[in-house]
Structure formats: structure tokens, C-alpha cells
Amino acid sequence: MSVRYLLDTNTASYAIKGNYPRVRARLARLAISDVGISTVTEAELRFGAERLLSAARMRVAIAEFLEPIRVLAWDSPAAEQYAYLRTALERSGTPVGNMDLMIAAHALAIKAVLVTHDRVFRHVKSLRIEDWT
Numbered sequence: 001m002s003v004r005y006l007l008d009t010n011t012a013s014y015a016i017k018g019n020y021p022r023v024r025a026r027l028a029r030l031a032i033s034d035v036g037i038s039t040v041t042e043a044e045l046r047f048g049a050e051r052l053l054s055a056a057r058m059r060v061a062i063a064e065f066l067e068p069i070r071v072l073a074w075d076s077p078a079a080e081q082y083a084y085l086r087t088a089l090e091r092s093g094t095p096v097g098n099m100d101l102m103i104a105a106h107a108l109a110i111k112a113v114l115v116t117h118d119r120v121f122r123h124v125k126s127l128r129i130e131d132w133t
Contacts, residue, residue: 003036006107008116009044012037016065026132036070038106081105094123
């Protein structure tokens, strides 16, 4: 079964921290099989946790969040999308950060809606986006 919604790092973080109740409410209404994150997002979450003084507590919260969520490997179709997107965006003078671009490419490769609060993704015209905040 394919993932319908790929959560960006900020959306996953909001769900973990609970600082946007609407994100958790929306997740609760969905089948967990419809939701996933990229390994790129997992890396960003884990990096963010390590930078905190309360890293141990945040590691636990992330592990609990990830337990039921499908974590999708960043693969060749995502790499192919990344190359195309990065080239197109650079040529248009609208570069996007590499990690964000990898997540956008992953969403395109699996034909998922990217759930994000980050406006930078609007530069990727072919990307379907939802903001659950």
C-alpha cells in the first residue's frame, strides 16, 4: 500500500511536540498506512534532538512517533526527481535547500502529498502540498 501523505520535518515535529493540536487531530483521522516520512525527515528529526539539552527525552518522543509511521528509504526514483528539480530551480533562480529539495523529490517520486508548513516548497510547482496547522 502506498503512502498518501509524506510529512515534512516541521509537521512531524509539530506532531511529536503537540504544539499544533490540529496536526495531531488530522493524523488521528487517517489510517496510519496513509502516512509516512522520508528517511531525510527522520535524519533531520534526530539531528534536531541531538542539539537539545533534553536530547534523551526527545529521542524517546521521536522513537514513539516513528514506531507506527512508515519510514521510506530515499531511493533512485527520489534521486532522479531531485536532479531534475534542483536543475530546474537553479536555472529559474529559485534554489531550495538541499534537505528540503530531497524531501520534495521524495514526495514527487512516490506521488504523495507533502504535508508542510514551510512556504519554500511552493517553489516546486508540481508538488502537491497541504498545511495541517
